[in-house]
Amino acid sequence: MSISVFLVDDHEVVRRGLQRLLDIETDIEVIGEAASAAQATARIPALRPDVVILDVRLPDGAGVEVCRNIRGSVTPPPACLILTSYSDDEALFGAIMAGASGYLLKQISGLDVVSAVRTIAAGGSLLDPSVIATVLNRLRRGNEHEDPRYASLTVQERHILELIADGMTNRQIAGELYLAEKTIKNYVSRVLQKLGFERRTEAAVYATRRRNEPEYR
Numbered sequence: 001m002s003i004s005v006f007l008v009d010d011h012e013v014v015r016r017g018l019q020r021l022l023d024i025e026t027d028i029e030v031i032g033e034a035a036s037a038a039q040a041t042a043r044i045p046a047l048r049p050d051v052v053i054l055d056v057r058l059p060d061g062a063g064v065e066v067c068r069n070i071r072g073s074v075t076p077p078p079a080c081l082i083l084t085s086y087s088d089d090e091a092l093f094g095a096i097m098a099g100a101s102g103y104l105l106k107q108i109s110g111l112d113v114v115s116a117v118r119t120i121a122a123g124g125s126l127l128d129p130s131v132i133a134t135v136l137n138r139l140r141r142g143n144e145h146e147d148p149r150y151a152s153l154t155v156q157e158r159h160i161l162e163l164i165a166d167g168m169t170n171r172q173i174a175g176e177l178y179l180a181e182k183t184i185k186n187y188v189s190r191v192l193q194k195l196g197f198e199r200r201t202e203a204a205v206y207a208t209r210r211r212n213e214p215e216y217r
Helices: 012-023 037-047 063-073 089-098 110-121 129-145 155-165 170-177 181-195 200-212
Strands: 003-008 028-034 051-054 079-084 102-105
Touching (some): 003 037, 003 110, 063 089, 155 181
Parallel strands (some): 051 079
């Protein structure tokens, strides 16, 4: 039986490239695609693919959140492969916690992508055991020291908080994440509300202090 794959990436060129790459293989079939988190969440349950390849950053959310949602709502849950252009420790942490089977950079070769699909479809993992151990240690420390306000933030909200701490404006963050400026404004409002702040400068100071706390390094 062939391995069914669903593609989630907001760039059509990337989706087309992956589809051509995978459809050449006799044991792999691309059965669907989506350009946003909403489309993916709506289409995947009906198709029930074996593997879902997800971009980390989508126009209306994060790939790791889609991974978490579909693995919790689809039976049997698909194996999720996070494929991204960015090396992001926070996204890697989120991917592992969401149950992803692999996290790869888009700079890898096409043969490596094909191999990755086969590996996770067979129940394997592409996550280095040392990386998983680091995440588990961080989780244990988090249970002991984590600020409940920070714990309430989603992966995307935490990423935006870090960009706020870097001094980026809403427009700059929108460009960085390929989202609408209005969407970023809504995200920032939710971050401030969850943290109990009225001004983004307070959030920036808070995030900077977190970076300097030994337990979060």
